[in-house]
Amino acid sequence: MSLLEEIKAKIKEELPGLDCVIGWKQGFDPLHATPHFMRTEQDVDQLIINPLCVQNLATYLPGMKERKVGVLVRGCDSRSVVELLQENLIKRENVVIFGLTCNGAVDLAKVKNEIGFLGRVNQVSFEQGYMQVKTPQQDYRMELKDMLLPRCQTNPYSSPVLFDHFFGQPEDASACGQGGSANLERLENMGLEERFDYWQYHLDRCIRCYACRNACPMCVCRDHCIADTRDPHWLTQETDVQQKWMFQLIHAMHLAGRCTECGECERACPMDIPILSLRQKLNREIKELFAYQAGVDPKAVPPLLTFKVEEANINERGW
Amino acid sequence: MAAKTYLTHEDIAKWLEDMSAGARVLAPARVDNAVLFVPFDQHNELVLEHKATAPPKQAVFPQTETLLKYRYSKDPEHPETQSLEIREALPQDKTVVFGCRPCGARGFVIYDRVFDSDTLTDPYYKARRENTAFITLACDTAENTCFCHWVGSHPADPEGSDIVLCPVEGGYVAESVTKRGQELLDQAPGRAATSKQEEEASSIQDRVRKDLGEAPDISSVPASLLQLFDNLDFWNDVSAKCISCGACTYLCPTCYCFNITDEASGLTGKRIRTWDNCMSYLFTLEGSGHNPRMTKAHRLRNRVGHKFSYYPELHEGLFACCGCGRCIQHCPVAVDIREIILRAKESADEQSISA
Numbered sequence: 132m133s134l135l136e137e138i139k140a141k142i143k144e145e146l147p148g149l150d151c152v153i154g155w156k157q158g159f160d161p162l163h164a165t166p167h168f169m170r171t172e173q174d175v176d177q178l179i180i181n182p183l184c185v186q187n188l189a190t191y192l193p194g195m196k197e198r199k200v201g202v203l204v205r206g207c208d209s210r211s212v213v214e215l216l217q218e219n220l221i222k223r224e225n226v227v228i229f230g231l232t233c234n235g236a237v238d239l240a241k242v243k244n245e246i247g248f249l250g251r252v253n254q255v256s257f258e259q260g261y262m263q264v265k266t267p268q269q270d271y272r273m274e275l276k277d278m279l280l281p282r283c284q285t286n287p288y289s290s291p292v293l294f295d296h297f298f299g300q301p302e303d304a305s306a307c308g309q310g311g312s313a314n315l316e317r318l319e320n321m322g323l324e325e326r327f328d329y330w331q332y333h334l335d336r337c338i339r340c341y342a343c344r345n346a347c348p349m350c351v352c353r354d355h356c357i358a359d360t361r362d363p364h365w366l367t368q369e370t371d372v373q374q375k376w377m378f379q380l381i382h383a384m385h386l387a388g389r390c391t392e393c394g395e396c397e398r399a400c401p402m403d404i405p406i407l408s409l410r411q412k413l414n415r416e417i418k419e420l421f422a423y424q425a426g427v428d429p430k431a432v433p434p435l436l437t438f439k440v441e442e443a444n445i446n447e448r449g450w
Numbered sequence: 451m452a453a454k455t456y457l458t459h460e461d462i463a464k465w466l467e468d469m470s471a472g473a474r475v476l477a478p479a480r481v482d483n484a485v486l487f488v489p490f491d492q493h494n495e496l497v498l499e500h501k502a503t504a505p506p507k508q509a510v511f512p513q514t515e516t517l518l519k520y521r522y523s524k525d526p527e528h529p530e531t532q533s534l535e536i537r538e539a540l541p542q543d544k545t546v547v548f549g550c551r552p553c554g555a556r557g558f559v560i561y562d563r564v565f566d567s568d569t570l571t572d573p574y575y576k577a578r579r580e581n582t583a584f585i586t587l588a589c590d591t592a593e594n595t596c597f598c599h600w601v602g603s604h605p606a607d608p609e610g611s612d613i614v615l616c617p618v619e620g621g622y623v624a625e626s627v628t629k630r631g632q633e634l635l636d637q638a639p640g641r642a643a644t645s646k647q648e649e650e651a652s653s654i655q656d657r658v659r660k661d662l663g664e665a666p667d668i669s670s671v672p673a674s675l676l677q678l679f680d681n682l683d684f685w686n687d688v689s690a691k692c693i694s695c696g697a698c699t700y701l702c703p704t705c706y707c708f709n710i711t712d713e714a715s716g717l718t719g720k721r722i723r724t725w726d727n728c729m730s731y732l733f734t735l736e737g738s739g740h741n742p743r744m745t746k747a748h749r750l751r752n753r754v755g756h757k758f759s760y761y762p763e764l765h766e767g768l769f770a771c772c773g774c775g776r777c778i779q780h781c782p783v784a785v786d787i788r789e790i791i792l793r794a795k796e797s798a799d800e801q802s803i804s805a
Contacts, residue, residue: 250593
């Protein structure tokens with residue numbers, strides 16, 4: 132039995148006790164997968180698992196309320212589930228975790244850079260570390276490792292950190308955590324003015340659609356976000372860079388020490404704005420201050436959800 | 451009908467430069483990884499091979515627009531009274547949109563029935579609309595998400611455009627659609643198109659139409675959607691993966707909902723109109739705290755229903771969708787509105803049979 136068939140069989144076995152199992156199926160064209168809420172055996176037959184299954188399905192869990200659901204996660208996605216558990220935003224008994232190994236998930240923005248335009252893709256295939264894309268004009272062949280999402284580079288957990296069922300061999304996942312964040316490094320090496328210009332340039336095209344916020348598994352205020360509310364009036368309705376930037380900073384601050392760096396914010400952005408680096412920066416600060424990483428240990432208390440009178444790395448009174 | 455004109459790529463560059471002298475010319479150019487309509491600059495390479503990331507909606511309907519500015523002042527002689535000075539800010543600028551697709555220009559035909567009708571005229575919209583010309587590029591490729599032919603349009607549709615350009619070898623065959631278009635085209639450094647060029651243009655159009663495939667008959671969809679209005683199981687199912695963001699509405703050439711807010715600072719302020727989106731919880735949140743569209747299922751039902759049922763019911767069957775497919779292409783979770791309306795059509799049929 133192939134791995135996919137094994138997974139499908141397990142889902143079918145669990146399905147009677149669950150409201151649904153969240154996985155992926157083929158989307159509107161060969162390049163796009165789409166989240167798939169499986170309720171029947173026929174639904175399970177449509178399940179696909181490949182590098183185009185890019186969405187972090189943990190995003191849907193807080194919205195499930197009291198319903199018991201199953202969810203398919205890779206190493207990186209599992210950290211979001213763990214962080215949600217750590218913050219009591221979901222209940223462990225309400226979620227059945229189907230853990231997967233992963234050979235990397237494709238960053239369509241990188242594919243777009245490579246082939247120029249994503250609107251006319253006829254066929255996509257993966258073979259021995261290569262991604263092949265066919266358009267009516269041309270066939271493209273790219274090394275898969277060059278086409279991966281930022282999270283594939285930064286997340287060191289190749290296997291799910293928490294699961295009920297696990298499929299595959301842990302060593303299958305060779306793509307994970309092979310490097311740091313190139314974009315964050317680039318930004319850190321910029322002077323203040325250059326960095327200011329960078330954000331002015333990029334945020335100018337933000338359309339305030341809040342796909343970044345809504346795709347984020349840790350963004351749980353959802354319908355009550357301070358970016359929208361008129362009372363208090365933190366942000367105006369205008370679409371100038373000031374408002375957009377302010378929102379990005381609020382989002383990054385709210386995610387400090389909570390963000391699992393799944394990169395859904397950046398992936399979801401229809402304007403391809405490189406906003407993940409802001410979250411990564413704050414996470415680095417938290418790691419340095421509290422020696423803490425989000426979504427790794429279900430028992431750990433996130434540092435900003437508690438306090439100590441004397442923090443080891445914060446020198447408040449020592450002068 | 452006026453004779454068709456042939457313009458080389460060099461002619462187009464010269465024409466754009468000439469037009470820039472007297473108007474704001476917006477043309478699609480690369481901004482990092484996105485393609486957006488930005489003021490024409492000869493040093494900025496145009497991207498005309500495919501549809502822009504965002505439609506040219508901002509040209510006529512900016513995301514933020516100041517409707518008026520106001521100032522409160524007090525008279526020291528009568529401190530109990532306060533006077534209010536209001537300055538209206540009607541847009542005056544002339545704009546030429548170059549290189550949009552027929553779907554992008556046609557979006558405003560759907561706007562017109564709302565913002566400039568017999569019973570109501572929006573002066574801000576009307577001023578911009580009258581001052582904006584559309585030089586449209588007929589499509590030479592059918593994208594995976596294109597479905598203009600489902601909603602009564604086609605890849606060379608002149609509706610809403612002033613000039614339509616068809617790509618041919620070495621340049622474009624241009625045809626004016628309106629008087630304003632003819633005036634603009636008269637200024638262009640072109641020459642009469644040969645019959646061979648005209649044939650080439652029409653053969654490209656035929657090919658693209660063929661590439662789009664057969665359109666399903668969606669004429670019964672308005673009724674189907676009404677029939678499914680109270681079927682929340684259906685809407686929960688089709689909206690399960692929706693994350694309720696505004697990417698679809700803000701990239702839509704036909705979504706026109708807006709919000710009006712007074713942004714005040716001390717005694718001065720401005721009244722702004724900004725895009726709003728029905729995917730947001732706040733869109734229908736009432737002052738009492740009650741929200742008639744509590745869940746994303748209610749909200750997605752509204753988006754689909756408005757485009758494919760309520761609007762066509764008011765406007766002689768015209769769908770409030772131009773089929774550009776941006777809502778599909780740019781959705782973070784690949785929600786496909788085509789799939790939803792086809793499922794609605796099917797489900798309503800089943801519901802009728804079982805009833």
